[in-house]
Amino acid sequence: MKALLALLALVLATAVTAPAHAQGWPLERYTVEDRNSGYFYLGRQTRLLQDDDFQNPGMFAVDQGAALWRRVDGTQGRSCQTCHQNAADVMKGVATRYPAYDAKSGGIINLELLINRERVEKMGAAPFAYESPELLALTAYVSHQSRGMAKNIDISGPAAPFFEQGKEFWNTRRGQIDISCAMCHDDRAGMLLRGDVISQGQTNGHPMYRLIWQSISSTHRMFEWCNTSMRAEPYPLGSPEYLALELYVAWRGRGLPVETPSVRK
Amino acid sequence: MHAVFFSLVVGLAAGVAAAQAQAPATAPTPLQAHLTGPIPPLVKYEIVGNTTIPQPLTERPGDPVRGRRVVTDASNSTCLICHEVPTLEEFPNQGKIAPSLEGLGSRYTAAELRLRLVNPKLLVPDTMMPAYYRTEALTRVQRQYVGRTIYSAQDIEDAIAFLMTIR
Numbered sequence: 001m002k003a004l005l006a007l008l009a010l011v012l013a014t015a016v017t018a019p020a021h022a023q024g025w026p027l028e029r030y031t032v033e034d035r036n037s038g039y040f041y042l043g044r045q046t047r048l049l050q051d052d053d054f055q056n057p058g059m060f061a062v063d064q065g066a067a068l069w070r071r072v073d074g075t076q077g078r079s080c081q082t083c084h085q086n087a088a089d090v091m092k093g094v095a096t097r098y099p100a101y102d103a104k105s106g107g108i109i110n111l112e113l114l115i116n117r118e119r120v121e122k123m124g125a126a127p128f129a130y131e132s133p134e135l136l137a138l139t140a141y142v143s144h145q146s147r148g149m150a151k152n153i154d155i156s157g158p159a160a161p162f163f164e165q166g167k168e169f170w171n172t173r174r175g176q177i178d179i180s181c182a183m184c185h186d187d188r189a190g191m192l193l194r195g196d197v198i199s200q201g202q203t204n205g206h207p208m209y210r211l212i213w214q215s216i217s218s219t220h221r222m223f224e225w226c227n228t229s230m231r232a233e234p235y236p237l238g239s240p241e242y243l244a245l246e247l248y249v250a251w252r253g254r255g256l257p258v259e260t261p262s263v264r265k
Numbered sequence: 266m267h268a269v270f271f272s273l274v275v276g277l278a279a280g281v282a283a284a285q286a287q288a289p290a291t292a293p294t295p296l297q298a299h300l301t302g303p304i305p306p307l308v309k310y311e312i313v314g315n316t317t318i319p320q321p322l323t324e325r326p327g328d329p330v331r332g333r334r335v336v337t338d339a340s341n342s343t344c345l346i347c348h349e350v351p352t353l354e355e356f357p358n359q360g361k362i363a364p365s366l367e368g369l370g371s372r373y374t375a376a377e378l379r380l381r382l383v384n385p386k387l388l389v390p391d392t393m394m395p396a397y398y399r400t401e402a403l404t405r406v407q408r409q410y411v412g413r414t415i416y417s418a419q420d421i422e423d424a425i426a427f428l429m430t431i432r
Contacts, residue, residue: 172404173403173404174404174405175403175404175405175406175407175410176395176403176406176407176410176413176415177342177395177415178395178396178403178404179393179395183393187393188362188393191361191362192358192360192361192362193346193347193360193362194345194346194358194359194360195357195358198362227407228407231406231407231410232404232405232406232407233405233406233407233408234407
C-alpha cells in the first residue's frame with residue numbers, strides 16, 4: 001500500500017512539474033535534408049518558450065484569431081465560420097500551400113492577402129491593415145491549424161516566373177551595406193554575427209512572435225527589417241516584390257513543419 | 266641674435282595662439298555626422314599598384330582614439346559584427362564570420378588598409394565586406410543614405426590610425 005502511494009505521488013509530481021509541451025518535437029523534426037528551421041538555431045530558453053503553449057506569447061494571437069474567426073463583420077452579416085465552419089477541420093493543411101499563384105489576380109497571394117480578399121468579397125467587410133493585430137491573429141490562427149504539417153509550395157507553371165523573381169531578389173546585393181539575403185542565410189547560417197547565430201531565414205513558423213519586437217509579426221515585416229538593416233529601401237508590405245520573395249523563401253523551406261506560432265529572437 | 270630669438274618666441278607664441286584659436290574648429294567631428302544633413306562631397310583618391318591608396322583622404326591626420334570609437338560604433342557597421350579584434354577584448358560577442366583582425370597593423374600598411382576600407386571589392390569582387398567609402402554601383406539604397414558613404418573621409422583615416430595599432 002505504501003509503495004502504491006509512493007508511486008502515485010511520483011506520477012502526480014511528474015504530471016505537475018513536467019512542462020506542458022504542446023509541441024515537444026524531437027530536434028530532428030526541425031531539419032529536412034540541409035534545411036533547418038529557425039528553431040534549430042535558437043537558444044534553449046527561446047525553444048522552451050515556443051514549446052509550451054501556455055508560455056508561448058504567440059498563442060495570444062492564435063486565441064485572438066479564433067475569436068475573430070467567429071466574429072460577424074461586414075455588410076453580409078457573416079463571419080469566417082459562417083461559410084468555413086470549423087477551422088480545425090477545413091483550414092488543416094492550407095498554410096502548407098501558401099504563398100501560391102492565384103489565377104484571379106494573376107500574381108502571388110499569401111494567407112494575409114487571401115484572408116483580406118475573403119473579408120472584402122464574401123463578408124462585405126473592410127480589409128485589415130497588413131501588419132494589424134487582427135490580420136496577424138487570423139493568419140496565425142489559420143496557419144496554426146497546419147502545425148506539424150510539411151510546407152509544400154507549388155512553384156510550377158504560372159508560379160515559375162514569380163519564383164525566379166523571388167530568387168533573384170534573394171541573391172541581389174542591396175543597400176548601402178551591399179549584402180544579399182543569400183550571403184548570410186545560405187552561405188553563413190550557423191555562424192556568429194556578434195552575439196547572434198545566423199539562421200537560414202526560414203519562414204515555416206510564421207507569423208512568428210519576435211522577441212525584440214514583442215509582437216506577432218509577418219514574413220513581410222521581417223523582409224522590411226532585413227532590407228532596412230542593409231540600409232536598402234524596403235518594399236511595401238504585401239507588395240508583388242515581397243510576395244515573390246515570400247514564395248521563393250517558403251519553397252526554400254519545403255518539407256519543414258509549420259510551427260506557427262514560432263518564437264524567434 | 267636677439268632679434269632672431271625674439272622673432273622665434275613671437276613666432277612660437279603666434280603658433281600657440283593660432284592653435285588655440287583653431288581648437289573649436291578642429292574638435293573631433295561627432296560620429297555619424299556625415300549620415301545626416303548636407304551630403305559631404307566625395308573625396309577623390311588615387312589607387313596605386315591595384316592594392317593601395319597611399320594618399321590620406323583628409324589633411325587632418327588619423328586619430329587612433331577617435332578611430333577606436335569609429336570602428337566600435339555598434340550602430341554604424343562596426344568591424345566587430347563580422348571580425349574579432351583581440352585588442353578590443355572589452356567588447357563582448359565579437360563576430361566570427363570573417364577573418365580575425367589580430368596583428369592587422371603588422372600585416373598591412375596604412376595605404377593597403379585604406380583601399381580595403383574604401384572599397385574591398387576592388388581586391389575581392391565577391392567579398393561580403395561593405396565598401397566604407399563608396400556611393401556608386403549599389404542597389405536600392407535607402408533614401409536617407411543615397412549619396413552617402415558608410416564612413417566619412419575622416420572616419421576612414423581615424424579608423425586606419427586605430428587599426429594600425431593592432432599589432
